[in-house]
Amino acid sequence: MQILADLLNTIPAIDSTAMSRAQRHIDGLLKPVGSLGKLEVLAIQLAGMPGLNGIPHVGKKAVLVMCADHGVWEEGVAISPKEVTAIQAENMTRGTTGVCVLAEQAGANVHVIDVGIDTAEPIPGLSTCVSHEVRQYCFSSGNESPSG
Structure with a gap:
């Protein structure tokens, strides 16, 4: 269990600034706020992934x-x-x-x-x-x- 705990401790914190920027960007698109449902949530979570500087890259x-x-x-x-x-x-x-x-x-x-x-x-x-x-x-x- 300690190995898992040590591994989890190496994961950097989310980039909340990037997530806020992504939220503002998505809300500013020409569509009703929240109309894309979970897709919006996923985009914001991807933007907040550490090390991406708010620009998510999904390879495959x-x-x-x-x-x-x-x-x-x-x-x-x-x-x-x-x-x-x-x-x-x-x-x-x-x-x-x-x-x-x-x-x-x-x-x-x-x-x-x-x-x-x-x-x-x-x-x-x-x-x-x-x-x-x-x-x-x-x-x-x-x-x-x-x-x-």
Whole structure:
């Protein structure tokens, strides 16, 4: 435990001046104050990291997009049918969606992960958490939605 305590004691204090500057800058942008939620908090925390002089540098950036169908179309909640989920997921693997354009501008890679898309065939280029066959069995077992 002492090794951990010694290590923690070597971490410099946050740069509160840089954090205040970042807060003022973000609040001065043409948008409602606080409208970016946790993204604003993260930016301010990054600015306060010791040794960065208020200019955060994030080397490797990634956007993880988790795609799934949750039965909301069948419940009348979603505006698009569930087939759109598979189409959008495939489009993301091609880099042709809005999130891909924004990620490219930020220098981030987009990783599209199938966590429960209800499709007859697997979508090429997607990472998966559960095999397509297992998901299809779950969807065809009588449940209208994976949540129910």
